[in-house]
Amino acid sequence: MMRRERLRTSESPDGRKVATWRLVRSGARILRVQDRADASPAYRWPGREPLPLGAPGLVLFDELAPPDLATVREAFPGCLDLWNAVREDFWHALLDTSDLPASGTKG
Structure with missing residues (x-):
């Protein structure tokens, strides 16, 4: 797996909400989100299965x-x-070529 597909974290400007996501091909795939100020029980989406x-x-x-x-x-x-923060971080990750394999190298 290339480093581009590593887990990434984005936070809302106030630090209250956080999302964990992964850059897959040319899109952001969201794995989890947490609102630190929300006391609601944890669940799995979309079925709202309690955790x-x-x-x-x-x-x-x-x-x-x-x-x-x-x-x-x-x-x-x-x-x-939070989604605006993820979008901004996504574009930075997508345009960052520092974690791509060097030209002519198998990755």
């Missing part, structure tokens, strides 16, 4: 088919500040 051992305000997404940024932006409109 009794999860931290409050945590939402986990399907690891095998994680949603893209557009999907979570629509499903969680209250996290617009």
